[in-house]
Amino acid sequence: MDQPLFAPVPDGVQARLAALGTRWEYLHPALYAGEAExxxxxxxxxANTAGTRAYQEHVRVLREMHIRHEGWKRLLHDRLELVCNPAKTIAIGVMPGDEATGQPGYGPRNLHARGAATERAAENNALQLGLFDPPSKRDETHLEPGEFERLSKWFLLSYRVQVGETVRIHSELSLPLKVEKGYVVKWQDRIPLPVLEMDGVRKPDDDEGPGEIDIPIDFR
Structure with missing residues (x-):
């Protein structure tokens, strides 16, 4: 797969990302890794393998970039896979969006219905489970009672469009405000990001695997 092509990042976008403690240079590798995986x-x-693998890589690389460069910590809270800043004021997760993703004049929605955890995140009304948190592992953090409500939970939305041999990934970093029936219907803030372009797309009728696999079986 060739290196991706994307438009220059406007200074205003970089400044808005910097105010959140992140950079396009942390978000871009996550999107690229997801497409590669x-x-x-x-x-x-x-049928859902490709999307699942992309999501897993989005989360992994998003976390690794922020942990390595900004000292953030991975956070698993109320089934939400996030990465959280040291002050526990901002966290970022990922979710696939629809065709309006990255389009300033439109209101995107998540591509698939989300569970109640996303609704609680949008409304800052999460239930606190237990009085004590387990001890944190390296590069991991937990929230004390009341901290989740104060945490701004942003999501890196992405939408994949394939045109011939080229894939375009539209994306944005956005803050959900209202969720209805599993879908975000209102955003408090949105930061549209440059479009990534990648070619070398494998066609459905290409080789379906690495060739013959010889696995010896001892029948007893």
Whole structure:
């Protein structure tokens, strides 16, 4: 897969990201890694493999970039996979968006319905479970009672469009405000990001695997 092409990042976008403690240079690798991992799925994998692998890489790289460069910590709270700043004021997660993602004049929605945890995140009304948190592992943090309500929970939305051999990934970093029936219907803030372009897309009728696999079986 060739290196991605994307438009220059406007200074205003970089400044808004910097105010949150992040940078385009942390978000771009996550999107790129997700697309690369998506392409490891073959037609013989389960139908949701490509999307699942892309999501997992989005989360992993997003966390690693912020942990390595900004001292953030990974956070798993109320089933939300996030990365959280040291002050516990801002956290970032990922979710696939619809065709309005990255389009300033439109209101995007998440591509798939989310669970109640996302609604609680949007409304800052999460339930606190337990009086004590387990001890944190390296690069991991936990929230004390009341901290979740004070945490701004942003999401890196992305929407993939394939045109011939080219894939365009539209994205934005946005703050959900209201969720209805599993879908974000109102955003408090949105930061549209440059479009990534990648080529070398594997066609569905390409090789479905690495060739013949010889696995010796001892029948007893």
């Amino acid at each position: 998506r392409r490891t799925a073959t037609p013989n994998h389960p």
